[in-house]
Amino acid sequence: MGEAGLGAREPLLFRVARWPVLGPAVLALRGRGFTARLLKATYFDPSKVTQADVDQYYAPVAQPGYGRALRGVLQQFHFDGLDGRLDKIVAPTVVLWGEEDRWVPLRVGRALAAGITRSAFVSVPRAGHSVQEEAADDVNHLVIRFLRDGLPRVPQDLALALAR
Numbered sequence: 001m002g003e004a005g006l007g008a009r010e011p012l013l014f015r016v017a018r019w020p021v022l023g024p025a026v027l028a029l030r031g032r033g034f035t036a037r038l039l040k041a042t043y044f045d046p047s048k049v050t051q052a053d054v055d056q057y058y059a060p061v062a063q064p065g066y067g068r069a070l071r072g073v074l075q076q077f078h079f080d081g082l083d084g085r086l087d088k089i090v091a092p093t094v095v096l097w098g099e100e101d102r103w104v105p106l107r108v109g110r111a112l113a114a115g116i117t118r119s120a121f122v123s124v125p126r127a128g129h130s131v132q133e134e135a136a137d138d139v140n141h142l143v144i145r146f147l148r149d150g151l152p153r154v155p156q157d158l159a160l161a162l163a164r
Helices: 012-018 022-028 032-041 051-061 066-076 106-115 136-149 158-163
Strands: 093-098 119-124
Touching: 012 022, 012 066, 022 066, 032 051, 093 106, 093 136, 106 119, 119 136
Parallel strands: 093 119
Antiparallel strands: none
């Protein structure tokens, strides 16, 4: 998978889910086993996914309107939706990424951070796409530090300071 939000190639499953006849049929086949496999694929260490995690993810999937709602979301999502827009983000931003993300590569996180004027990129080792769940303690610590301290300060220009 490429750069989600930055002009990525849309995964085949997402495209098929949008098709008028085949899409609803494919989404009707969603099962607990598929949900478990999908969730485990977002972790660097799939053994960390518990049955309770799968239950939480599967609960909305089992609802009758889930397939229709998911198709609606997929029809509205644009894989190039962030192209040329990152510089419009003015709030200080921290971009957190799992270093072992197999869905969206680390370089994409770096590209996101590079495109946002006031941002910092922080990667979390031994974590995948679901970094906020797989490494919750690390992510919570990093978010709290960001909220408390803000972005890391860039040192002032030492050449100007020495010239004074």
